[in-house]
Amino acid sequence: MxxxxxxxxxxxxxxxxxxxxxxxxxxxxxxxxxxxxxxxxKDKVAGFYGSYAEALKAGVNGFxxxxxxxxxxEREEAVHSF
Numbered sequence: 001m002x003x004x005x006x007x008x009x010x011x012x013x014x015x016x017x018x019x020x021x022x023x024x025x026x027x028x029x030x031x032x033x034x035x036x037x038x039x040x041x042k043d044k045v046a047g048f049y050g051s052y053a054e055a056l057k058a059g060v061n062g063f064x065x066x067x068x069x070x071x072x073x074e075r076e077e078a079v080h081s082f
Contacts, residue, residue: 017042018069029073040069048073 018040022029025045029038037055039046041063049055052070059068 014067015069019071022069022071026073026075030075033073034075035073037070037072040071 021040021043022038029048033048036048036050037052038048039055039059039062041059046062046068047055047058049058052072055070059070
């Protein structure tokens with residue numbers, strides 16, 4: 001597990017726990033799920049999916065219309081400046 005202090009983008013306080021969980025388990029996720037989309041609710045992984053749309057559908061079907069975290073598993077975050 002790793003801990004990262006730099007954040008590639010701001011996270012709402014509503015999903016802070018899920019984001020921290022993602023960062024702490026990123027190395028583990030990269031080993032078997034690189035470029036897949038992870039679905040996290042609280043401190044549990046609900047699954048890995050081939051697309052954002054698949055993860056979103058699984059999240060809505062599994063949790064309903066409530067906040068949950070979806071993120072593509074990547075070793076490095078792309079930084080975009082505008």
